[in-house]
Amino acid sequence: xxxxxxxxxxVPFPAAGELSDADRExxxxxxxxxTSLEELYNWGRSNxxxxxxxxxxxxxxxxxxxxxxxxxxxxxxxxIFRPSPRQADLMxxxxxxxxxxxxxxxxxxxxxxxxxxxxxxxACAISGGPFKQGxxxxxxxxxxxxxxxxxxxxxxxxxxxxxxxxxxxEQIKGEHLNGPxxxxxxxxxxxxxYPIPEYGTHDLTPAQNPALWSAPAPPRYPPVDPxx
Amino acid sequence: MDTxxxxxxxxxxxxxxxxxxxxxxxxxxxxxxxxxxxxxxRDIAFFLRDDPALRLDYCSNATGIDWPEKEITDVVKTSxxxxxxxxxxxxxxxxxxxxxxxxxxxxxxFSVALKHGPVVIRLRTANRSDAVTLPSLTPVWRSCxxxxxxxxxxxxxxxxxxxxxxxxxxxxxxxDHPMRKDYVEPADYEWEPTAHDExxxxxxxxxxxxxxxxxxxxxxx
Numbered sequence: 513x514x515x516x517x518x519x520x521x522x523v524p525f526p527a528a529g530e531l532s533d534a535d536r537e538x539x540x541x542x543x544x545x546x547t548s549l550e551e552l553y554n555w556g557r558s559n560x561x562x563x564x565x566x567x568x569x570x571x572x573x574x575x576x577x578x579x580x581x582x583x584x585x586x587x588x589x590x591x592i593f594r595p596s597p598r599q600a601d602l603m604x605x606x607x608x609x610x611x612x613x614x615x616x617x618x619x620x621x622x623x624x625x626x627x628x629x630x631x632x633x634x635a636c637a638i639s640g641g642p643f644k645q646g647x648x649x650x651x652x653x654x655x656x657x658x659x660x661x662x663x664x665x666x667x668x669x670x671x672x673x674x675x676x677x678x679x680x681x682e683q684i685k686g687e688h689l690n691g692p693x694x695x696x697x698x699x700x701x702x703x704x705x706y707p708i709p710e711y712g713t714h715d716l717t718p719a720q721n722p723a724l725w726s727a728p729a730p731p732r733y734p735p736v737d738p739x740x
Numbered sequence: 741m742d743t744x745x746x747x748x749x750x751x752x753x754x755x756x757x758x759x760x761x762x763x764x765x766x767x768x769x770x771x772x773x774x775x776x777x778x779x780x781x782r783d784i785a786f787f788l789r790d791d792p793a794l795r796l797d798y799c800s801n802a803t804g805i806d807w808p809e810k811e812i813t814d815v816v817k818t819s820x821x822x823x824x825x826x827x828x829x830x831x832x833x834x835x836x837x838x839x840x841x842x843x844x845x846x847x848x849x850f851s852v853a854l855k856h857g858p859v860v861i862r863l864r865t866a867n868r869s870d871a872v873t874l875p876s877l878t879p880v881w882r883s884c885x886x887x888x889x890x891x892x893x894x895x896x897x898x899x900x901x902x903x904x905x906x907x908x909x910x911x912x913x914x915x916d917h918p919m920r921k922d923y924v925e926p927a928d929y930e931w932e933p934t935a936h937d938e939x940x941x942x943x944x945x946x947x948x949x950x951x952x953x954x955x956x957x958x959x960x961x
Contacts, residue, residue, distance in 0.1 A: 647923070651928070
């Protein structure tokens, strides 16, 4: 070792994220609370998600029920439904998105400040649901918006919405502030605003955002001939 | 209240120049209705609302029906006497006639004051293409306002005298009337797990029309 014995050796303190929970609990018992800025930041964000106060159909009734005392979304810090997109962090697309409503939903999303998240609540918001084969219902909001959490159900119970919210909190807690795996809102290449579709003569133009969505390939089409 | 037949006779005496046709409903509900001619429909509607014995002050529902053009085969049996003196032959002659299509607006009327109803009245357009104007009954019953706009939007019946006839459900740029039987929906059917052949055929047509999806089908197979 070339370093003289008199010079103090710099030992980097382990980052909070590299300590095991048991080690950290041991330190906490001795009066030392360890965390990282990233962890603290994500902890604060994930426990104060302010949803946008808007509903589209019957799923909105379940969303309202989740805010009442019985289910109490306030336990997760998401009780402050904001009537303005400028103050909201989370868009819960709760219900059937008609083609007439879809440009307005995208416009609301564009007006929300980053960081922002999107939950597609219920069968209609995911895929069009029972109205999928209709002429007037958008076949899933993920054709125009980046959806973080899908909550199936018709409509999902308030517990399912709370579960989806917890999943979103887990996603937020796992986000990084820098580096290649940084959060979406910190990356330059990830857009914050999405193009708003226009009303066409029979459908929206474009009918979907090609950067976000393309038609799924059928699982086995044409049908596989087992004898071939 | 009188029966619907009696009501028809009252209207016939009150409006002698108007044509009021009694339309029977052969179904189990036997919800018969009166077909009014468009020229006198609003006068008759005012009468139905204001007559002290009827006082049909509430139009609960207005809806549209599309009756597309229909081919009807008539079979006429004629007995031809055998010149040899045998039993007469029965000859069937079939003739095909085309019943022209039309659009209908149906109104369900109740009396809140006298607690009776419903009285169902119908208005019929001349055809489905160019003569689709009917008199609006919104001046008689205000509740018809949005519902007539909906009929205009989805069926394409033009209500003359409506205070604000615009599309209500579809956007203003929308063309055609989606609840008509011959409306062609936008072809945006991707694959979906369904047992309905009609939907699967549409999905196949959609796949063929989108190059990227068709290319992926090639690589998958």
